[in-house]
Amino acid sequence: MPLRPRLLRAGDLVRFDGRLQTVAALEGTAVRLVDEAQSASVVMLAHLLAGEDFEVVTPVSVRTVLPAAGVLEGLPSKAVERAGWWQRHLVEMLTGRPFNDPHGPVRGEYDPAVRSLRQRELTKVAELDAAGTAVSLTVLQDMRARFEREGVLGLVDPRLRSAPDGTGRADRRVVAALRKVVEEQTARSTVSAQVLRRRMERLLEDEHGAGVVPLPSRATFYRLLKAVSSGRHTLGSARTRRSLAKQPDGMFGQLTAVRPGEVMEIDSTPLDVLVVHDDGTVDTVELTGIVDIATRTLAAAVLRPSTKAVDAALLLARAMTPEPMRPGWPDALRMSRSVLPHVSLTALDERLAKAAAIPVITPETIVCDRGKAYISDTFRSACQSLGISFQPAHPDTPTDKPHIETTLGSVATMFVSHLLGHKGRSTEHRGTDPAAQAVWSMHQLQELLQEWIVIWQNRPHDGLRDPLMPGKALSPNEKYAALVAAAGHVPVALSPDEYIELLPRCRRTINSYGIRLGHRTYDSTELTPFRRQSSGVGPGGKGWEVHYDPYDISRIWVRNHREGGWITAIWRHLRTAPMPMGELAWDHARRVLAERGADPVTEEEIAQAAVALLDRAADGPRDTAGRPSGRSRKDRKVAARTRTTSAPSWPRPAPATPAEPPPPDAEEPEEGEGALADVVPLGIFDTRKEAEKWW
Missing domain, CATH: 2.30.30 (SH3 type barrels.)
Incomplete structure (x- = not known):
């Protein structure tokens, strides 16, 4: 120092x-x-x-030395003793006073006011030589310069001052090779230490030649491996190892949001719970949620068999729509009973009078990962139409959106783990038969989740502490009320037209028979003035902008570029599908027919095949074990997802024209089910009877 x-x-x-x-x-x-x-x-x-x-x-006569505290800790005792010896002599030579008595009398031979620095140095060399410790003038001057520049630490041998890394005096070539092996192990599967030792030996042979670098003993290798791989989980969990490698090397940044909706994060994760789907299958579900950073509000969350782009887009609409009170919910969960400023908010939107205690938040910036559901044109268009800034995270960097990661983890530990059918996060934590305990359907689980979210809003959150009162943890609703009072916030609900804007879009030509979309034909009387005409807008000016719902292919919406607004076109074969049918079921049915050699198939054949698939799902399992038979896992997943999204929780705009009723003389479609074949029992194999047979 x-x-x-x-x-x-x-x-x-x-x-x-x-x-x-x-x-x-x-x-x-x-x-x-x-x-x-x-x-x-x-x-x-x-x-x-x-x-x-x-x-x-x-002049140095009025100078002193600050005491060294802890700078010599961890160094060899002899080196510390030697540095203290030098410090006592140098302080006496520079100040004229003893080291342990800075206010004592000045020795005449070392008085800075009388003797020059050169004279004092020569005197000290002679004194040390007389005491039996020979020190040259050059060494003394070098030690004095290091002491003035670095303090007492400068009096220690530089070879001993290097930060210890646990490798001791091991060959630097061996340490470098082992570090490289450990670095390469980050993305690989976990192996034993012996495998890493062999990789290190081969690397040393390739770089320096066989037998050039002495190899460490087995005990030394384990000591070096422990030091080099400290904190990396090299011999532990591969998932943890990759997660640690994704952390930034420098100081973690922190994003501070000062108003609700300023920055929100969205993500999806599979839940560790088995649920009963509508067709009787037992499988997992995915949770997609959106959280507000400023208030830690879980603004919206939906459960789906698998997350699609339209799910992420419509999740924005749910965050901007009041959550209604459900039958059976306690009265304490009402917004009017919470700390939210319901009086001023109800004056802006009457629906909030019967809403649950979840604030309506309009996003300004959305942070998401680079999953297909979020970087799709559907989600980007939804953000653009709502005036939301779209901010994708860096590739493979979950630390860019830590709040939603933590929130979804809280849902898994505080909600999912209490459910019947909880299967644990891995096979190591799984019970004997969690599928046998699965009793909740996806719709029931969604209702439970919505009620739990309202309770979450009133629970103190450790990340919402008042800077003036750090001991007080606020709840998301309390934080929302405080920020609204300071920054101001007006919730804006979505209209039916805004809902249509959130849907996926494409461009199609209005032909004389209507609009073809996905091998389906849509038509409406309102399209008559625009048949075989160009829209005059967009690329080429020919196609008309069409928006569609992937989970309900019964209708589409065509933008009226001439008069404004939307035209609702109904599917021509809607009478063959008594329930909303999804794009997933349609495409799956078409692929099944194509594999059977019936491609190209007609639109009506695809519709009948898709309806038959959904009908089998509605009939439920046929075997005594309670599981559907005769269908593949893909069939069950498609049917389950279609059934799940057949009755969406968000309001859909009413069609402009009613569905066309079937004509009186229309024939009912033939049943696709054929007569059951006779079951031929297979007897038990008997070796004696088989030996008596003559083949």
């Missing part, structure tokens, strides 16, 4: 602001300086001492 001035006194010569100045006077926290040109100035003492070029150049 360098020498510092003991006191700043009047008359001291200091270097400040690029020139030498003399301290003329000190009064309180003010210092009066006079430079060589006799120009006076007054500066604050704190500003003077914090100056980058501030230096006291007063």
Whole structure:
């Protein structure tokens, strides 16, 4: 540690602001300086001492040494003892006083006011030589310079001052090769230490030749591996190892949001619970949620067999729509009973009078990962139409959206783990038969989740502490009420037209028979004035903008580029599908027919096949074990997802024209089910009877 001035006194010569100045006077926290040109100035003492070029150049007689605290810890005892010996002699040579008595009498032979530095150095060399310790003048001067520059730490051998990394005196080539092996192991599967040792040996042979580098013993290798792989989980969980490798090397950043909706994060994760789907299958579900950073509000969350782009887009609409009270919910969950400013908010939107205690938040910026559901044109268009800034995270960097990651993890630990059918996060934590305990359907689980979210809003959150009262943790609703009072916030509900804007879009031609979309034909009487005409807008000016719902292919919406608004076109074969049918079921049915050699197939055949698939799902399982038979896992997943999204929780705009009823003389479609074949029993194999047979 360098020498510092003991006191700043009047008359001291200091270097400040690029020139030498003399301290003329000190009064309180003010210092009066006079430079060589006799120009006076007054500066604050704190500003003077914090100056980058501030230096006291007063003779060393008024200088002392700050005590070293902890700088020598961990060094060998002999090195510490040697540094203390040098410190005592150097302080005496520089100040004239003993090291342990800075205010004692000055020794005449070391008095800085009488003897020059050269004279004092020669005197100290002679004194040490007489005491039996021969030290040359060059060594003394070098130690004195290091002491003035670095303090007592400069008196230690530089070879001992390097930060210990646990590798000791091992060959640097061996350590470098082992570090490289450990780095490459990050993305690989976990192996034993012996495998890593063999990789290190091969790497040393490739780089330096066989037998050139001495290999460490088995015990030394394990010691080096422990030191090099510290904190990396090299021999542990591969998932944890990859997660740690994704953390930034520098200091973690922190994003501070000062108003609701300023920054929100969205993500999806599979839940560790088995549920009963509508067709009787037992499988997992995915949770997609959106959280507000400023208030930690879980603004919306939906359960789906698998997350699609339209799910993420419509999740934005749910965050901007009041959550209604459900039958059976306690009255304490109403917004009117919460700390939310319901009086002022109800004056803006009457629906909030019967809403649950979840704030309506309009997103300004959305942070998401680079999953297909979020980087799709559907989600980007939804953000653009709502005026939301779309901000994708860096590739493979979950630390860019830590709040939603933590929130979804809280849902897994605080909600999912209490459900019947909880299967644990891995096979290691799984019970004997969690599928047998699965009793909740997806719709029932969604209702339970919505009620739990309302309770979450009133639970103190450790990340919402008042800076003026750190011991007080606020709930998301309390934080929302505080920020709204300070920043102001007006919830804006979505209209039916805005809902249509959130749907996926494409461009199609309005033909004489209607609009073809996905091998389906849609038509409406309102399309008559625009048949076989160009829209005049968009690429080429020919196609008309069409929006569609992937989970209900019964209708589409065509933008009226001439008069404004939307035209609802109904599917021509809607009468063959008594329930909403999804795009997933349609495409799956078409692929099944194509694999049977019936491609190209007609639109009506695809519709009948898709309806038959959904009918089998509605009939439920046929075997005694309670599981559907005769269908693949893909069939069950498609049917389950279609059934799940057949009755969406968000309001759909009413169609412009009613569905066309079937004609009176229309024939009913033939049943696709054929007569059941006779079951031929297979007897038990008997070796004696088989031996008596003559083949």
